Amino acid sequence: MSCLVRSSRTASARPLRRLTQTVCAVVLVAAVAACGSSGGTTSSTQHGPATATLADTNPVPIGSAPHPVLPVTVHSFDGSAVTVTDASRIVAVDQYGTLAQTVWALGLGANLVGRSTSAAFPAAKDVPSVAGGSGSINIEAVAAQRPSVFLTDTVSATPTLRDQLGALGITVVYFDPARTLAGVGPQIQAVAAALGVPRAGTALAQRTQHEIDSAIAAVPKQSPAPKIAFLYLRSTAITMMAGPSFGSHALITALGGTDAGQAAGITEPFTAITSESMISANPDVFLVMSDGLASVGGVAGLAKIPGVAQTDAGRNQRVIDMADAVLLSFGPNTGRILTALSHALYNTPA
Template sequence: MKYCLLLTSLVLTIASGVAEAAERLLTIGGSVTEVVYALGRGDEIVATDITSYYPEQTNKLPKIGYMRTLSAEGLLSMSPTLIIADAGAGPVNVLDQIRSAGVKVIQLKEGHTPAQVATNIRFIGQQLNAANTEKVAAQYEAAWQAAEAKIAALKTNPRVLFVLDHTGKSPQAAGNETAADALIKLANATNVMSGLFNGYKPLTAESIVAASPDVIITTSEAIQASGGIDTFLNKPGLALTPAGKAKRVVSYDSLYLLGFTPRLPNAVSDLATAIRKQ
């Protein structure tokens, strides 16, 4: 009888320890959320932001708003014990308030490179004590090496323009130091706005026509918000370019295209192939 009571007590103690070890995890940024799921720890997530919509099961989780306009009240209402945020999450003062409330907040470093994705996998895996971290990171790195070799064999170098316009009313072109510019370079293509400016700038008909892109890249959200490709191409100058005249437009969802997630090898490979088929 004493043995049974001792065994029961031991089991309860172990179970209590496991329960205490499990985090109430809040992920901010679609790329962060994807990594957590890739590590097999998605069941620890209690809430995400609205940029987190892959894999499909993330859409069943509570949303705490947009990653760049967070509120302390919204975050704390989910009673998190750990928050892992993308580099662009903020405002900074809100994240500082959360830290002051005693919640551990970890933020990724900025970077749009294949190597940074591997770093993010290892960093997040370390925070979650995920035993399969190195395996997942190595699989990603092998996939990128295969994609890189495939892309290197492509002979043409398309001149492309990336247009960002999630509302359908404020189109902007991607210049240097953007995720879009990094993606274009990884696809062995030329950004027609490279060297002209940094970040995103509003489209002007004159600059777009002068740039004369062979292909236009955008997001599926931009096409949907515009009401279709034909309406999308009515934006300033686009219809007058070689790409616009031939309706050479390539689009993917923004997280897949710009998120620099573990799916990056597939995203870059798909893009590199698509812009050469047009």
């Protein structure tokens, strides 16, 4: 900005010159303030992809190994009452590795003898895998580990598998498969109760909730809120956008964003991407799992999916990815996950 004031040697021009200089100074200060401050918000458009990472994906134990107090009878999510008498050999399986992470964070990692491949944190690398990353359970592999208790959910264990587990006489406790921030603490406590370590469960749930609250409080305020679309990608054959009933919705809202799927009127957990649906949603940011992004050829391949290149996110190549085994785990690492996503989304220092 520049202000031009013609010089004059006449005394009568001096008041006008002073007034003009004052106005220019006021306008300049206002312009600088408008550029450099937005009342604690940020409105600049970010460009380019970013990967959200955790320096250490291992769940941090809440303390030394607790001593389970058993037997205990708990309410299983399948509606049954289950009595657990022994927690010395635990198999924990679900699609995102949450149950195994929780067992580890409770301090019972030494008792874990089976997991799904999605429980991919380094500390558990030597624990045998008894299920695929999608939670698909190998009943023979489970039986081979001679579990004293098997922890899973009602999605990973199909009705047929439930019958097979029952026929083998394995003690099974089922948990809620829903992915919500509000459910993180209660699920931790439910797992702890089933393993006879409720005090460790209370402490872990409190610590995790504190980390979640702190992460949410630290999220930068942006106006307008970024519109974020969670995409599920598995090669170009499976390209879907999530709606508000999928777990990604909780992450998006915690990050101060608007769920693009919800804004586009999606009511199911997922809907197949079409040019029309993508352009209608017009997200500012795509949130994806890293392996899914790689399966379509990275950011360049994503741009070839119908409608993506016509969105603001596509034009700006604004893609945030995070490891499949981390992003949707909704377990004891949730606070750190939100912090990492926030840094990637808002380009703030870690």
